[in-house]
Amino acid sequence: xxxxxxxxxPRLAPGCRWxxxxxxxxxxxxxxxxxxxxTGQNILELCDGExxxxxxxxxxxxxxxxxxxxxxxxxxxxxxxxxxxxRIVDY
Amino acid sequence: xTPNPLALIAEITxxxxxxxxxxxxxxxxxxKQAELATEEWxxxxxxxxxxxxxxxxxTGGEPAARADLEELIxxxxxxxxxxxxxxxxxxxxxxxxxxxVDAGLDHIxxxxxxxxxxxxxxxxxxKGHTYKIVLAEIIRQLPLAFTVNLVVHRQNLDHIEEMIxxxxxxxxxxxxxxxxxxxxxxxxxxxxxxxxxxxxxxxTRAAEDAQTRLxxxxxxxxxxxxxxxxxxxxxxxxxxxxxxxxxxxGRALPCHAAGVIPDIQFDSVREHxxxxxxxxxxxxxxxxxxxWMPEPCKSCDRKEQDFGGxxxxxxxxxxxxxxxxxxxxxxxxxxxxxxxxxxxAAAEQPAWSYRxxxx
Numbered sequence: 426x427x428x429x430x431x432x433x434x435p436r437l438a439p440g441c442r443w444x445x446x447x448x449x450x451x452x453x454x455x456x457x458x459x460x461x462x463x464t465g466q467n468i469l470e471l472c473d474g475e476x477x478x479x480x481x482x483x484x485x486x487x488x489x490x491x492x493x494x495x496x497x498x499x500x501x502x503x504x505x506x507x508x509x510x511x512r513i514v515d516y
Numbered sequence: 517x518t519p520n521p522l523a524l525i526a527e528i529t530x531x532x533x534x535x536x537x538x539x540x541x542x543x544x545x546x547x548k549q550a551e552l553a554t555e556e557w558x559x560x561x562x563x564x565x566x567x568x569x570x571x572x573x574x575t576g577g578e579p580a581a582r583a584d585l586e587e588l589i590x591x592x593x594x595x596x597x598x599x600x601x602x603x604x605x606x607x608x609x610x611x612x613x614x615x616x617v618d619a620g621l622d623h624i625x626x627x628x629x630x631x632x633x634x635x636x637x638x639x640x641x642x643k644g645h646t647y648k649i650v651l652a653e654i655i656r657q658l659p660l661a662f663t664v665n666l667v668v669h670r671q672n673l674d675h676i677e678e679m680i681x682x683x684x685x686x687x688x689x690x691x692x693x694x695x696x697x698x699x700x701x702x703x704x705x706x707x708x709x710x711x712x713x714x715x716x717x718x719x720t721r722a723a724e725d726a727q728t729r730l731x732x733x734x735x736x737x738x739x740x741x742x743x744x745x746x747x748x749x750x751x752x753x754x755x756x757x758x759x760x761x762x763x764x765x766g767r768a769l770p771c772h773a774a775g776v777i778p779d780i781q782f783d784s785v786r787e788h789x790x791x792x793x794x795x796x797x798x799x800x801x802x803x804x805x806x807x808w809m810p811e812p813c814k815s816c817d818r819k820e821q822d823f824g825g826x827x828x829x830x831x832x833x834x835x836x837x838x839x840x841x842x843x844x845x846x847x848x849x850x851x852x853x854x855x856x857x858x859x860x861a862a863a864e865q866p867a868w869s870y871r872x873x874x875x
Contacts, residue, residue: 427732438689440623440661444596446570453598455623455661455690456737457522458570512661512689512735 428502429478433516435505436474441513454513468501472514478502518756518795518804520568524597525761525772528557528574528588531581533606535641535870536629538667538709539701541577542775545874546764554584556786558591560762563790565595572597577764577874580607586619593620600625602665605651606644613654623661625692626652630672631682639671641870652686663690670708670860673715676722684726684734691734693723695741699773703832705868710860716744743853747818748825748841755803755827760794768793770800773828777837803827808838812846 429435437443441454450466451458461469467488471481482501486494508514530545552560561572572592579585580603592599600623601616608616628648630636636645655662664683668676676693683691696702696709711719723738730736742749752759752771761769767782768790769775775782783797794800802808806819813824825841833842833856834849842849 438661439659440689442598442622444570444598447568453570453622455600455663458598506732509732510735 428506429509429516431479431498432477434474434477435472435481435514435516437469437472438509438512438515452513454511459513464500465504468504469514472505478505478516521564521758521760521794522569523571523573523759524561524564524569525573525575525759526557526560526588527576527761527763527772528552528579528585529581529764530577530874532576532578532604532871532873533581533642534578534604534644535872536667537639537641537701537705537866537868537870538669538696539871540697540699540772541871542700542773543704544775545577545872547874551582551764552762552766552785554587554591556766557588558595560766560785560790561588561592561595561597563785564760565597567790567794570598571600573600573602575602578604578607580605580612586612586615589616589619589621598622603627604640604644605648606642608651610650610654613651614658617658617660621660623663624655625663625665626655626688627665627667628679628683629667631675631679635672649686652688656687661690662688663692664688665692665694667694667696668711668719669696670711670715671866673711673719676715676719680722680726684730688734690737691726692737693719695719695739697741698743699776699828699832701869701871705866706856707860707863708866708868710743710857711741712861713744716741742825742829742841742843743857745843746845748822748829748844750822751826751829751841754823756794756800757804757823760790760800768797768799770803771826771828773832774799776828777831803837810838810840813840816846 441452444451444453451460471484482494482498485497491497505514529551530541589599599621601621602625605626629639633645637643664686666679698706723736727736756770761771766785768785769782780799782799783793809824813819825844827837830839830841831837833852840847842852
C-alpha cells in the first residue's frame with residue numbers, strides 16, 4: 426500500500442490511542458506501545474483525521490521555520506507509511 | 517531490582533463452549549466455583565496497573581463465559597489499562613458486543629479454526645463457525661482494533677492459502693497465523709497436529725505472500741514453529757521478565773503452562789500483593805536471569821535473546837524443567853523433538869482427545 430497523498434487525512438488506527446507511561450506520552454496499540462517524542466510526536470499529534478498531509482506539512486514547516494517543505498513532506502509520508510504498515514495509523 | 521511487568525494475561529475462566537483439540541489450557545482446569553470474584557479481579561487490575569502494566573489480555577477458556585465481562589473490561593479501563601479480549605466469539609451476542617466496547621474494550625482477537633464450516637466444527641468439537649463470520653461483520657462496524665487468530669496444524673495446512681483469503685474478506689487490521697504450541701490438550705494430540713516440513717514451507721510462503729500483498733491494509737503476524745526452528749523461542753520474553761499470568765483461581769504464573777512443573781509453589785493474589793509475587797516469590801525468581809541455566813545455555817551467546825527457551829516445554833519433553841529447551845538444535849535432548857516430528861509424519865487418521873468441559 427502506498428504512502429499518503431497530499432490530501433490524505435491521517436489518524437490513529439482503530440484501537441490505537443494516546444496514553445502516558447513513566448510520565449512520557451506513548452501510543453498504545455494491540456501488541457505494545459511506541460514512545461513518541463520530538464518530531465514524531467509533533468507529527469502524530471496533528472493526525473486527527475481532519476487535517477490533510479499538506480496542512481500537516483505546512484504547520485510543521487512553520488513550526489520549524491524550515492525552508493525545505495518537500496523534504497518535510499517526504500519525511501512525514503515515510504514516517505506515516507511505516508506506522509500504517511504496523512496498523513497504528515490509517516489514512 | 518527486577519523491572520516491573522508490562523503485560524497481564526488474565527485467564528478469567530477455564531469454561532469454554534468449544535473443545536478444540538489444539539487447546540493449550542492445562543488438562544487440570546479450574547472449576548467455576550473456584551474462580552476469582554468480580555471485585556477480586558477489579559482489585560488485581562488496579563494493582564497491576566500501579567506496577568506498570570500497560571496491557572491486559574482477557575482470555576480463558578472463553579472469557580465471555582463470565583457474565584461480568586463488561587464489569588471486568590470497565591475495571592481495566594478505569595485502571596488505565598489497554599484491554600484486549602481473546603475470544604472464540606461464542607457468548608458475545610450482537611447486543612453484548614457494543615456493551616463491551618462502551619465499557620472500554622480496545623482490541624478483540626477472534627479465533628477461527630478453519631475457512632470451512634465442517635473442518636472447523638471437527639477441530640473445535642462444536643458449532644460456531646457461521647456465527648463467528650456474523651460477529652466479524654459487526655466488529656468491523658465498531659471502533660476497536662480487530663485481529664483474527666488462525667491456529668494452523670497438520671490437519672488444516674493443506675489449504676492455508678484458502679484460509680488466508682477467507683480471513684482477508686473479514687477485513688481485520690491483523691491476522692495472526694499461529695502454529696499450534698504443544699501444551700495441555702495440544703500436547704496430548706501432538707502426533708496429529710505437528711505439520712510436515714512440506715506443509716511448513718508452504719505455510720511460510722503463503723504468509724510471506726500475504727504480508728507483501730496486504731501491506732498497509734492487514735498486518736500478518738507469523739512465526740515459524742519452534743519444533744522446526746534452530747533455536748528456541750524467547751518464551752514470554754523470558755521467565756518473570758515482562759509478563760505475568762493469573763489463572764481463574766488467582767494463582768500467579770509466569771506463563772500459561774507453568775502449572776505443570778512440579779514442586780513450584782505459585783502464590784495466589786488472594787494471599788499476596790502482586791508486587792510481592794513479582795519481586796519476591798520463589799516461583800518468579802526460579803528461572804529469572806542466568807543462574808539456573810545448564811550448558812550449553814550458560815555459555816551461549818544467545819542467552820539474552822531466547823532466555824533458554826521454554827521451561828514448560830523442557831519439562832514436558834525431557835522431564836527436567838531446568839534442561840535446555842529441547843527444540844534448540846544445541847540441546848542434548850534435541851532427538852526427542854526429531855522423534856516427535858517423525859511420529860507425526862507417520863500418524864494416520866486422528867483419534868484425538870477433545871478438550872473436555874469444566875463447570
